[in-house]
Amino acid sequence: MQKVLIVHDISCYGKCSTTVALPILSAMELTGTLLPTALLSTHTGPGFENFTFLDLTQEMRKIVDHWISIDLKFQAIYIGYLGNVEQIHFLQEVYPHILAEGGKVYLDPVMADNGKFYHGFDQTYADEMIHLARLADVVMPNLTEAAFIYGTPYQAGKLSSEFLTKVADTIQADTDASIVLTGAGIDEAAGLTGTYFRDSQSGTSGLAQAKLISGSFHGTGDIFGSILVGSLMQGASLETATTYATEMLPIMLETSLNNPNIIQDGLDFERYSGELNQFARQLQA
Template identity: 55%
Template structure:
């Protein structure tokens, strides 16, 4: 069983980051090891003002030193929320030692959305994140993050193909990573999705699914976890992207049965059995 290093923050209550990635990857027949970047009392969505936040940078260094002492290495790493330039620099230095020679680094450069940086993030952070993108195998930015990282003008809605081509051209000048651009298929009405580019074979295209209205905390983490789970089990970039795109509206639609969905989070747990079946079928087709 492959061991995936999950580098995300951890919220005590609320379904996002580590508390999403670990159960999804486990359900997809992968062992998860966590390196938490911060500890929060709750997720940071509406209704949780005053949440606690503990930066774990110092503890991350101690944890990794312990792992190095007995030669622990991983088959892949899935990196999400990093709270500081210091954490990025730490991972730039340590990830090459933590990953096996054939391991893949999946990076969700969490920092911005809707044309704005999240609180606590800025251009200096984006500049340093580019160095982590340069060593990644797959980067998964949303359109705002793609704009801030690579200097492409941010616009809402579906990016025309020529703008996506411009973005990919700039990316290819700086990294050999495959790219999954989330939100690229969102037309504000009936469709949403992601644009994928597979650096290994040049395959690219738009994966779409029906749009279910609303913004929900943890959606990106669910998407990324499903994508990583599929890829780590042998799915192509295209297959993994389409799988994640297909599951997000299904999970949202089912979660709307909960009148407190904004508080409780999306009910991804109801679909872990389906994802486990997907992995079993994927493995059978590979044999």
């Protein structure tokens, strides 16, 4: 099976980051390997304010040095939460040594949402992330992250096709990567959420939409990104992968709303492992 390197934090409790990416990619018949960027006792959402945090930057170097010594390479590198600018520079330096020939780099530049930086991130971090984005085959920021990285305008709610096209044009002026903009085209009146995509190779672009479930739930972006990467690695087009990930997320979320502790526990995505596996096999056929 193809090997995917997951560069993300480990939040020991609360389903997000690596504890989401690894099982989803496994269900989609890909071999996941972890390069953890930080170790946290829980995710950083409400109810877990006193979480512990251990920076693993130095350990990352030791791990990758060992991989290089045994010539271990990956068909894809899926980058999510990075704890500091040093980790951005480190990945820029080492990725050619661990990425197989023809391999892909998928970047989810985790740092912000709803017009604000997450705790521990700032504009200096966003300015450095642009260099890593230039190495990626697919970048998947939300609209806030796109605004901080590329200086595009930030706007919430229902968005015009002209606005999304302008954002994508600005991003593609700086990188050859395909683009997936999450949280794009939310239309509360119509009960829809959207994801804008543009394939840098084919030029295909569009807006994938699905049922809107209001609220803020930790780990949803990681679930989306993992399904997207899994689909692309199994041969789906960017349009197909984006549409599938966009449609699966509210299905998983709606099922999970029965859990009164959903904010801390995360989504019950495990219930859909069979569906993810079936979709992966359809793509392989």
